[in-house]
Amino acid sequence: MAKLPSLIPKPRFAVVLAAQLLILVLAPILQREAHPALSRMLALVGLFIPVLAVAAVGDAGRPRLIAIGLAILCALVSADALTGIIRLPLWARIATVLVFLAYTTWRLLVGVVRSRNVTADVIAGAMASYMLVGITWAIAYGFLETIRPGSIHGLAEGSATLDFPTLIYFSFITMLSIGYGDVTPVSTTARMMAVLEGLLGMAFTTIIMAVLVAGHLRGQDEGDRGGR
Numbered sequence: 001m002a003k004l005p006s007l008i009p010k011p012r013f014a015v016v017l018a019a020q021l022l023i024l025v026l027a028p029i030l031q032r033e034a035h036p037a038l039s040r041m042l043a044l045v046g047l048f049i050p051v052l053a054v055a056a057v058g059d060a061g062r063p064r065l066i067a068i069g070l071a072i073l074c075a076l077v078s079a080d081a082l083t084g085i086i087r088l089p090l091w092a093r094i095a096t097v098l099v100f101l102a103y104t105t106w107r108l109l110v111g112v113v114r115s116r117n118v119t120a121d122v123i124a125g126a127m128a129s130y131m132l133v134g135i136t137w138a139i140a141y142g143f144l145e146t147i148r149p150g151s152i153h154g155l156a157e158g159s160a161t162l163d164f165p166t167l168i169y170f171s172f173i174t175m176l177s178i179g180y181g182d183v184t185p186v187s188t189t190a191r192m193m194a195v196l197e198g199l200l201g202m203a204f205t206t207i208i209m210a211v212l213v214a215g216h217l218r219g220q221d222e223g224d225r226g227g228r
Contacts, residue, residue, distance in 0.1 A: 013108070013125030020131045028165040063107060070100040094143040101139060105132040112208065118215040126208050133204060137197045138164075138171035144190060151190040154183035175201035 077088060077096045108129040115122045142164070144151050152170065170183040174197050185191045 012121045013111070013128050014121055016108070017124045017128040017131070020128060020135065023135075024131075024168065027168060067103065067107060070103055074100040091143060091146045094139060094146055098136065098139045098143055101132060101136040105129060105136055108132060113211050115215060116218070118212050122215070123212070126212060130204060130208070133197075133200065134172045134175050135168065137175065137193070138167040140193065141167050141171060141190070144187075144193065148187060148189065151185065151187040152183065153186045171197065174198055177201065 074096055077093050108125060112122060112125045112129055115125070141152060145167075154166070154170075166183060173179060173183075174194050177198055185194045
């Protein structure tokens, strides 16, 4: 008996990538219009990315259960940040989002590396993984600034409220090795985190490029064998 086609197509890497690009566009707009605290911006990220990212994880069994569990926890914490019913500490909210994004980044990377053929969706997955690294590191900087205020100079232009778009900006210019100098790490921990992110950005592009090229060559070789 033939299986009926799924009415709800499984979201792919390209959907996650599009969601991340949308966040990068909307974050400064929401910050300017609503002036939310970092906790509210994290709530938006925590409610938007998890659903799409978990759906993109194709592994069954324990990895999927862990991802779903973290997504539910992240959604609950994010909902609390929006409603303020339980009033969890800000560092706890950030830590929850950070753990989930780190795990999601790892699962996306595994999915890209395990792909047998290099398709447009796999390339989108590589880009989505790279962007998730930058977003995750931005959350990590926010966590550090929460537990040790003053670790990063230039946040929120002197305001007492942490600026999420600025954290995103600082994370990506660090990972891309641009470093304009308008936002700088001050504490030793922040500086070491910036160094590690820069090294991770360089290693990521090198390794993922090698994996994609190897997958493309493998696909060509299998195609040539099948054509004989």
